[in-house]
Amino acid sequence: MKKTPYYHEVGKEVAVFEKTYENKLPFLLKGPTGTGKSRFVEYMAARLGKKMLTIACNEETSSTDLVGRYIIKGKETVWLDGPLTKAVKEGFIIYLDEIAEARPDVIVAIHPLTDHRRELYIDKLGETIKAHPGFMLVASFNPGYQRGFKELKPSTKQRFIAMSFSYPEAPVEQEILVQETGISKDIAKKLVTIAAKIRNLTDLGLTETVSTRLLVDAAHLIRSGLPKRLAVHVAVVEPLSDEYEILQALRDLTDLLI
Ligand code: ADP
Secondary structure, three states, X not given: XXXXXXXXXXXXXXXXXXXXXXXXXXXXXXXXXOOOHHHHHHHHHHHOOOOEEEEEOOOOOOHHXXXXXXXEEOOEEEEEEOHHHHHHHHOOEXXXXXXXXXXXXXXXXXXXXXXXXXXXXXXXXOEEEEOXXXXXXXXXXXXXXXXXXXXXXXXXXXXXXXXXXXXOOHHHHHHHHHHHHOOOXXXXXXXXXXXXXXXXXXHHOOOOOOOHHHHHHHHHHHHOOOOXXXXXXXXXXXXXXXXXXXXXXXXHXXXXXX
């Protein structure tokens, strides 16, 4: 069994997930990138003693990638189960990360798995399979308030138990940085202050703002000996924008804070 990864609970998500699993319902995590969604699902899988398969969805991801395909083996064609089919048969958790990015046929394929039927139709085999009692469908999506991200239809969203993930309160975020990277409390506090300041700069028109992930990255770099300001420039500031003036302003701001 894999070691349970570190996860700091932010709200009531652990109890909600457990009850969702018990009731054989699908679970949707909403929220911007880097807010601990994947970590949370990994943590829950380990806590429940379950195997988990993750699919990072993108615009190329099709139902074939998930359900399975025929492949040529020597002179024969053989059927190969995809990760979704495997999870449905064997009772794993499947985590469809950024599900809204996938092709529409992915949504069509998962619909019968997200209601009382709990079944998967494999059109290429003309077969319908009932999900194993331990199967759970978990998906994440980044709501459309950011440019460039696709929406999820209300009719799809309404099939899931859903929870929003966001940036944790300052003391919790500090604790995460300390636990995750071994950095001092003092530096963790400064990094969290930097994040709070940048998150408040809504006028900059950043597509995404500072996530906990970026702070964790900066903390790792500092922990391994990179000067603090440089670490913040490369781990926090640079990933946020490509515009020279914005970068300059953010560098000046962060230099004052660490
Ligand atoms: P998402 O899936 O939302 O994009 P991740 O789960 O990959 O984000 O989180 C990015 C990183 O942030 C994790 O690798 C972890 O270091 C850290 N992190 C964020 N939130 C938490 C949390 N609540 N507990 C522990 N680590 C967290």
